[in-house]
Amino acid sequence: MIRLEGLTRRFNGRTAVDGLTFRVREGEIFGLLGPNGAGKTTTVRMLCCLIRPSEGRAFVGGYEVGREAMKIREIVGLLPESPGLYGELSAYRNLDFYARLYGVPKQRREENIERFLKMMDLWDRRNDPVGSFSKGMQQKIAIARSMVHDPKVLFLDEPTAALAPDSAKVVRDFILELKHEKRTIFICTHNLYEAERICDRVAIINTKLITLGSPSQLQREFGSGKTEVQIKNLGSRILHAVKKVKGVLKVEVSGNKLLIQSKDPETVNPRVVEAIVKNGGKILYVTRGAHGLEEAYLKLVGKNEV
Amino acid sequence: MRFDRVWEIAKKDMASVRRHRYVLYGLVVMPLIFAIVVPMITILPFLSAEVAGDNLPPFAPPGFSVKQATILAMVSLLSLIFMFIPAFVPSVIASYTFVGEKINKQLEPLLATPTTDSELLLGKALGAFLPAVGVTFASFTGMVILVDLLTLPIFGYPVLPDLLSLVILFVYCPLIAILSVSVSVFISSKVNDVRAATQLSGVSVLPVLGFYFLFLGGLLKLDWVELALFAALLVLIDAGLFYLSKMTFQREEILTKWK
Known part of the structure; x- marks a missing residue:
């Protein structure tokens, strides 16, 4: 058009x-x-x-x-x-x-x-x-x-x-x-x-x-690929299980939230959820980590300042 | 040229202007002054008093008594004064519809419509031209009635309308209104303030002033030749200024160069 x-x-x-x-x-x-x-x-x-x-x-x-x-x-x-x-x-x-x-x-x-x-x-x-x-x-x-x-x-x-x-x-x-x-x-x-x-x-x-x-x-291409998972009963067992999931690059803990970084969230996230549930975790929310597109935008525009 | 679009733009501008109190007062008050106050001040003193022969103005017509010649000279002056209405009124309206719309950023959506630059310009010019000519005609009619009522006992016939007044009304006034609108369009591209635009558009009265003072000084007799020459001069000025305003009123120019 x-x-x-x-x-x-x-x-x-x-x-x-x-x-x-x-x-x-x-x-x-x-x-x-x-x-x-x-x-x-x-x-x-x-x-x-x-x-x-x-x-x-x-x-x-x-x-x-x-x-x-x-x-x-x-x-x-x-x-x-x-x-x-x-x-x-x-x-x-x-x-x-x-x-x-x-x-x-x-x-x-x-x-x-x-x-x-x-x-x-x-x-x-x-x-x-x-x-x-x-x-x-x-x-x-x-x-x-x-x-x-x-x-x-x-x-x-x-x-x-x-x-x-x-x-x-x-x-x-x-x-x-x-x-x-x-x-x-x-x-x-x-x-x-x-x-x-x-x-x-x-x-x-x-x-x-x-x-x-x-x-x-x-x-996916330019963002950090972070996903936020809020868990009711977050413990060390769940944390270890998440860290072991294939494709997970980094895991940060903040209160009862996990901030998970991966290269390909759309492939990795289902595995993460499965791991948490298998380890007795009760998931409250799964959300895209900090400002998806904004992160990609700032990275790209910052690099290309005129 | 699609005249339905031109008319829509003109109608919209006239409707907008009607809602500006400042402009509206000008449109109502000015004709009243020109139709009533100015004739009363100009003619009334000569109606009852005796006029000395040596006080005759240089432009007084021959073949009349001193009193009649003086009154006729004043009537001619009155007719000439009417040229100031079409010089002034369109500039006030055009300043609102061009500069006002520029300041309020109303031009961009208008420029995005499938209308040509010429249709837009003509529509907006008509929106300023028609009220000015309408006001001049209404005011002139009022003045003619008043002057004839006042002077009938002295002349025994209505002195107006005469050749000069008809030429002024039907030839000069429209030409001067076009001149005023064209000047306003050009000035609108240079300033960002409605009042400044109105004041600068005051240059439109220059040809009128020139004509007026040449007549006052007795340098113009206002016979057919002189009237035709002034009309030709106005046509030439209008053609030049309209071309200039057409060059100024182009989408690209308005969005990239207008201040």
């Missing part, structure tokens, strides 16, 4: 995006991760045909960026970093205005506006000026605006950045719901927890592409 081939953008001699090459599949939720100034927003702006690439090519929905800008704009929806709503206009009028600009027929326009406002729990406030809304509510309206024309590809730049946890959850659930509608979703985010939870694959960039893969793949 999206294809980048050496996509590059320079501003006055400074390279903001350097030779990005990757593909995003149809119906995929794809995360673009990177520190501030890594070129995430510039990449999205190029893919939405807001600015032109300095070099390289990109295709969205089969249309070439730059050459077929109008076609691309018709099939994409964009949520920029700031909601950019018209505060003096009502929620309904904001959405209606954009739907009209996208040429959405009247009946579908009304249906979509109602559907999205209800989904975001804002239908009752549809006639209120959005300037009177909280940040979270405004962000919800902005997401609805980016969806109002039923785009095939949705670009979301930091969709939950300004939201309270409950609003962020609503947005995340909404994004996951959109996945069922087979839409391709391209998310720029700093929120690694969010990327881990909702993205099928992520690319980490710092001007250049550093790596790309599924969150679990990146954790």
